Amino acid sequence: MRTHEPVSLVPREAQQYQGRRAGLVTRSVAGVVDGVVVVVAVLAGYVGVNGLRFLVRPRDFQFSEASPLPSVATVLLVLAGYLFVAWSITGRTYGCHLMGLRVVGRGGARPGLLVALLRALFCVLFPLGLLLCAGGRQHSVQDIVLRTSVIYDWRPGSAR
Structure with missing residues (x-):
C-alpha cells in the first residue's frame, strides 16, 4: 500500500520561503504591478467620465483636459485607497497576490484598519522608504514605524 503526501498549495521550491x-x-x-493597476x-475613469459627457451633450463634446497636478493627485488618492482597502481586507494587493506576498501586522494577522490606512498613506507619500529593504534588512521605513512585515505567503484567502 502506498502512502500519499498531503497536497500543498505552495510549490516545493517555494516552501522554504x-x-x-x-x-x-x-x-x-509587486509595487509596479499595483501602480499599473491604479493608472489603468x-x-x-477618465474615459468613462468623458463618455458620459459625450452621451449628455454630443454636439458640444470635447475631451476634458487632464491637467498634471490634479491628475497626479487623483492617481495618488486612488493608489492610497486601493492599498488601504486591499491591505485591510486580505492583507494583499493584486501585485502582492501575483508575487506571493502578504502584509501582516504583529502576530502574523492582517493589519487593522488604522494600520492599513497609515501604511497606505506612508507608502504613497514616502515611497523611498522601501529602499531600506536593500542590503538584507527586509524592513521598509513603513514596516519599522508601523510594525508590519511583508512576507511570502502563497496561501489563498486572508491572513488570520
Missing part, C-alpha cells in the same frame, strides 16, 4: 520576509526586488515588482483604473 513561506512566511519569510520579502526583499526589495519582489516588493518592487484612473484612465478608465
Whole structure:
C-alpha cells in the first residue's frame, strides 16, 4: 500500500520561503504591478467620465483636459485607497497576490484598519522608504514605524 503526501498549495521550491520576509526586488515588482493597476483604473475613469459627457451633450463634446497636478493627485488618492482597502481586507494587493506576498501586522494577522490606512498613506507619500529593504534588512521605513512585515505567503484567502 502506498502512502500519499498531503497536497500543498505552495510549490516545493517555494516552501522554504513561506512566511519569510520579502526583499526589495519582489516588493518592487509587486509595487509596479499595483501602480499599473491604479493608472489603468484612473484612465478608465477618465474615459468613462468623458463618455458620459459625450452621451449628455454630443454636439458640444470635447475631451476634458487632464491637467498634471490634479491628475497626479487623483492617481495618488486612488493608489492610497486601493492599498488601504486591499491591505485591510486580505492583507494583499493584486501585485502582492501575483508575487506571493502578504502584509501582516504583529502576530502574523492582517493589519487593522488604522494600520492599513497609515501604511497606505506612508507608502504613497514616502515611497523611498522601501529602499531600506536593500542590503538584507527586509524592513521598509513603513514596516519599522508601523510594525508590519511583508512576507511570502502563497496561501489563498486572508491572513488570520
